[in-house]
Amino acid sequence: MKTNLLFVYGSLLSRGVNHHLLLEQGAIPYSLNASIKGEIYLIEWYPGLVLHGNKTVIGEVYQLNDLEKAFSYLDEYEGADDSKNPEYERVIVPVKVDDRLVECWTYIYLHPIDKSSLIPNGDFISHLNSKKSNFD
Numbered sequence: 001m002k003t004n005l006l007f008v009y010g011s012l013l014s015r016g017v018n019h020h021l022l023l024e025q026g027a028i029p030y031s032l033n034a035s036i037k038g039e040i041y042l043i044e045w046y047p048g049l050v051l052h053g054n055k056t057v058i059g060e061v062y063q064l065n066d067l068e069k070a071f072s073y074l075d076e077y078e079g080a081d082d083s084k085n086p087e088y089e090r091v092i093v094p095v096k097v098d099d100r101l102v103e104c105w106t107y108i109y110l111h112p113i114d115k116s117s118l119i120p121n122g123d124f125i126s127h128l129n130s131k132k133s134n135f136d
Contacts, residue, residue, distance in 0.1 A: 003105060006027065006105045007034060007105070013060055035122070036049070043111075055120075071105075087110060091106065092105055
């Protein structure tokens with residue numbers, strides 16, 4: 001069964017700089033308190049999720065009513081539509097929402113992470129905010 005839920009963990013979060021892009025695709029909040037097992041790394045100014053490790057990655061889940069329209073746009077935005085060298089791949093993963101697991105689409109990072117920094121707390125937005133406060 002295909003799901004119409006999407007787990008986001010970076011700039012598309014409700015507190016992220018590109019959240020409006022998600023809303024423009026008709027996304028409706030499903031849970032603003034979700035998590036997944038894995039690790040996120042700071043790639044440049046944005047994060048990349050890898051599904052190894054036993055850390056918790058903090059995110060949100062959105063319901064997409066028109067999957068074809070939403071994924072046409074989001075695949076391009078995430079760099080998952082480049083058949084020669086995609087940066088991300090859209091996959092279905094189990095996501096913890098409250099005390100249960102739900103199947104959601106998410107974007108996993110495909111390039112090497114050896115030169116990227118681990119975001120140890122798994123929360124992209126709090127990581128960015130902590131970096132900003134270091135410069136205040």
